[in-house]
Amino acid sequence: MIIRLSLIGQGTRSEPFTIDLPTYSGVITNETTGRAFVTVPDVDVPADVAAFVTANPVVDLTSPLPNAFPASLARSWQDHLARRYDLGTAKWKPVVA
Amino acid sequence: MRVSSYAVARPAYGDRNSSSTTNSYLATVGPHGFTVRWTQTIAAGKKCLVETGQSRIRRTSAATVLGDVVTEMIVNSGSTQIYVLNGFLYNLAVGAMDRVYLSTVFTLFAGEQFTATTVDLSTGGVNEIILSSKGTNYDA
Numbered sequence: 001m002i003i004r005l006s007l008i009g010q011g012t013r014s015e016p017f018t019i020d021l022p023t024y025s026g027v028i029t030n031e032t033t034g035r036a037f038v039t040v041p042d043v044d045v046p047a048d049v050a051a052f053v054t055a056n057p058v059v060d061l062t063s064p065l066p067n068a069f070p071a072s073l074a075r076s077w078q079d080h081l082a083r084r085y086d087l088g089t090a091k092w093k094p095v096v097a
Numbered sequence: 098m099r100v101s102s103y104a105v106a107r108p109a110y111g112d113r114n115s116s117s118t119t120n121s122y123l124a125t126v127g128p129h130g131f132t133v134r135w136t137q138t139i140a141a142g143k144k145c146l147v148e149t150g151q152s153r154i155r156r157t158s159a160a161t162v163l164g165d166v167v168t169e170m171i172v173n174s175g176s177t178q179i180y181v182l183n184g185f186l187y188n189l190a191v192g193a194m195d196r197v198y199l200s201t202v203f204t205l206f207a208g209e210q211f212t213a214t215t216v217d218l219s220t221g222g223v224n225e226i227i228l229s230s231k232g233t234n235y236d237a
Contacts, residue, residue: 023136
């Protein structure tokens with residue numbers, strides 16, 4: 001599904017703009033607002049996060065999110081990714097923005 | 098009486114819970130810093146055979162000040178990186194194009210990341226950029 005997420009990084013070779021997710025594609029960015037539209041595999045998005053994204057639609061990279069992304073859902077997503085990839089200390093902390 | 102062995106050949110990779118995986122980026126973009134356009138991470142217990150990939154850069158409007166336009170596909174394996182594809186365009190002419198294909202098939206192992214990055218160091222102007230790959234994920 002397509003989700004608007006926080007962009008991290010500095011835009012340099014050593015710290016490129018990127019998304020804190022293990023797998024994604026089709027990144028369209030706005031460096032000024034620090035947001036990006038990203039295509040994320042459905043299996044990487046837990047049902048509660050998917051429901052939040054569906055309930056809070058956005059059409060551009062500038063307007064604010066209708067409701068703040070709850071910390072509980074952020075933790076839910078982190079745990080989901082950690083279980084699914086099972087790569088030891090590798091952790092991801094994506095934020096719907 | 099029929100006699101058979103317990104030793105059974107392991108199924109081919111394509112028969113081990115396999116599925117296609119595609120990574121794609123297609124956009125018309127102006128100057129920008131280094132930006133990761135897609136990333137694929139291989140989960141524990143899996144491998145991925147990357148079978149094809151391409152980069153295409155085509156200038157669609159001239160820059161005011163010309164700079165390098167670069168695409169890269171990189172495999173990150175632990176602390177090391179290997180560049181498996183580089184696209185490069187340094188041309189003001191509208192319609193100028195660079196097209197590069199992955200030159201070989203390779204396997205990604207658990208924990209490795211396959212990443213595609215773009216950068217346009219020009220001032221002004223726009224390029225259409227395509228970065229895509231296709232592979233097969235399967236049980237290691």
